[in-house]
Amino acid sequence: MAALLATLTMMTPAPAHAQNARKAISREAPAFPSDALDDGVDSGSVKARLSVAADGSVTNVDILEANPKGYFEKAVKRALVRWKYEPGAAETIDALVTFKDR
Numbered sequence: 001m002a003a004l005l006a007t008l009t010m011m012t013p014a015p016a017h018a019q020n021a022r023k024a025i026s027r028e029a030p031a032f033p034s035d036a037l038d039d040g041v042d043s044g045s046v047k048a049r050l051s052v053a054a055d056g057s058v059t060n061v062d063i064l065e066a067n068p069k070g071y072f073e074k075a076v077k078r079a080l081v082r083w084k085y086e087p088g089a090a091e092t093i094d095a096l097v098t099f100k101d102r
Contacts, residue, residue, distance in 0.1 A: 022093075023086050025056065030079035032099055036071040042101035044068055046076040050093045056085040064094070072099055 036044065045067050051060040061080045063073045076097050085093075 022052070022088050022091070024083060025086060026082070026084040028079045028082050030072070030075040030097060030099075032101065033071055033075050036099070037101065039071075041068060041071055043099055044072045045096060045098045046072045048076055048080055048095050048097065050080055050083065050095060052085050052091050052093055054087060054090050056087045058083045058085075072097070 036042075045065075046063060047065040049062045049064055050058050051062075053059050058081050061077045063076065066073050080095065080097075
């Protein structure tokens with residue numbers, strides 16, 4: 001059985017004056033969707049925007065872009081809504097999730 005990989009990249013840079021960027025306490029990688037494999041799709045990417053509450057919980061995940069469309073978006077939303085950050089001011093964070101069947 002082939003190994004499946006999901007890579008997570010935070011895309012929103014911290015402001016120049018920030019000493020410490022808000023840190024993720026818990027980040028679950030999304031599962032590689034079986035329907036993608038069934039259809040011969042072995043890689044893809046999803047750009048998402050997370051709404052992070054003051055307590056560090058992710059309250060919303062908006063999909064900004066997906067390639068190819070229709071395969072990875074649900075898996076990304078399910079995983080990213082479970083992410084947890086250190087408490088701090090509410091903010092939005094962009095993330096790029098890439099999938100690869102290796």
